[in-house]
Amino acid sequence: MDIKITKTTTPKEKPDSSVLGFGKYFTDHMFMMDYSRDKGWYNARIVPFENISLHPASTVLHYGSEIFEGLKAYRRKDGEVQLFRPIENIRRMNTSADRLCLPQIPEEDALTALTTFVATEKDWTPAAEGTSLYLRPFMYGNDETLGVHAVHNATFVIIASPVGSYYKEGINPVKIMIEDQDVRAVRGGTGYAKCGGNYAASNRAGERAEKQGYSQVLWLDGVERKYIEEVGAMNVMFKIDGKIVTPMLSGSILPGITRKSCIEVLKGKGFTVEERLLSIDELEEALKSGKLEEAWGCGTAAVVSPIGELCYKGEKFTINGGKIGEVTQSLYDTLTGIQWGKIADTFGWTMPIK
Numbered sequence: 115m116d117i118k119i120t121k122t123t124t125p126k127e128k129p130d131s132s133v134l135g136f137g138k139y140f141t142d143h144m145f146m147m148d149y150s151r152d153k154g155w156y157n158a159r160i161v162p163f164e165n166i167s168l169h170p171a172s173t174v175l176h177y178g179s180e181i182f183e184g185l186k187a188y189r190r191k192d193g194e195v196q197l198f199r200p201i202e203n204i205r206r207m208n209t210s211a212d213r214l215c216l217p218q219i220p221e222e223d224a225l226t227a228l229t230t231f232v233a234t235e236k237d238w239t240p241a242a243e244g245t246s247l248y249l250r251p252f253m254y255g256n257d258e259t260l261g262v263h264a265v266h267n268a269t270f271v272i273i274a275s276p277v278g279s280y281y282k283e284g285i286n287p288v289k290i291m292i293e294d295q296d297v298r299a300v301r302g303g304t305g306y307a308k309c310g311g312n313y314a315a316s317n318r319a320g321e322r323a324e325k326q327g328y329s330q331v332l333w334l335d336g337v338e339r340k341y342i343e344e345v346g347a348m349n350v351m352f353k354i355d356g357k358i359v360t361p362m363l364s365g366s367i368l369p370g371i372t373r374k375s376c377i378e379v380l381k382g383k384g385f386t387v388e389e390r391l392l393s394i395d396e397l398e399e400a401l402k403s404g405k406l407e408e409a410w411g412c413g414t415a416a417v418v419s420p421i422g423e424l425c426y427k428g429e430k431f432t433i434n435g436g437k438i439g440e441v442t443q444s445l446y447d448t449l450t451g452i453q454w455g456k457i458a459d460t461f462g463w464t465m466p467i468k
């Protein structure tokens with residue numbers, strides 16, 4: 115794949131790492147390429163970061179044909195920059211594309227686009243503890259007609275944002291509300307795809323939980339509202355009576371790369387990990403009997419996020435005294451250690467950027 119690179123003539127000043135936050139600042143360039151059914155992917159380019167112009171009838175604005183990914187470039191202590199399991203994001207994006215009738219990108223081309231772009235923006239990877247360069251690949255349908263059908267035209271873009279440490283004030287467990295009204299996804303729907311529509315539909319429950327002092331919701335399955343699915347936009351894991359239990363990938367759950375990595379690390383440490391249905395009744399029973407030892411969410415942004423309190427139908431349960439558990443902490447240390455190059459990557463998960 116040929117990528118035409120046009121460098122900006124007005125590079126921006128890089129923000130100080132103390133003010134970064136999440137997704138507020140963007141780098142000097144972006145990657146773009148276009149697709150049409152006749153030509154396939156064409157015009158791969160890295161151009162100065164700028165607004166995107168859309169036809170007012172563009173498919174994405176009316177029918178929500180949009181998918182995205184999220185991954186990070188990490189600056190190691192020795193100054194090198196590396197990605198974490200990028201091929202997993204690329205494969206998942208193609209799975210999402212298939213569900214939304216958006217075009218596939220050959221894995222090698224997507225990886226070339228990503229690594230070439232990160233190499234261009236490498237200097238934007240901050241070095242302060244816990245900071246990283248967040249990468250947001252996304253694709254949208256862009257037919258210039260109001261007809262409803264699988265799109266014939268699409269655009270793929272990658273933007274990058276230097277982001278601050280998720281845990282500036284240390285890892286504090288969060289309070290989670292179990293959502294018993296809205297659902298995020300159903301089997302056969304788009305739950306396993308990383309698409310913008312899933313987020314649009316989940317904001318209402320998130321808002322309600324926030325108003326009551328909770329930081330996220332725990333989703334139940336869309337049919338029986340009985341089985342645990344995810345927490346906010348993270349996968350969820352529990353330590354029950356010494357074993358690790360996490361909802362199986364049933365079709366309505368996003369197959370997280372952090373989830374997958376946690377499972378592999380935990381199995382390597384000798385834990386039994388059960389990927390299965392976990393009902394709210396079983397969870398309630400484990401909470402009441404004291405067998406629920408730890409609970410945490412996992413995703414690229416936070417790595418792991420310990421859950422200190424769960425609220426279900428008005429009843430509140432504290433987990434591990436509201437403190438981060440041993441397994442949660444060790445997962446955090448192992449994964450961040452590999453990502454920032456502080457410990458040996460025995461899994462072969464990291465990819466250095468030249």
Ligand SMILES: *Cc1c(COP(=O)(O)O)cnc(C)c1O
Nearest residue numbers: 347348349368370371372413414
């Ligand atoms: C992105 C995402 C996750 C986490 O996936 P990672 O690959 O670990 O970042 C979990 N749930 C939802 C709904 C997501 O969108």
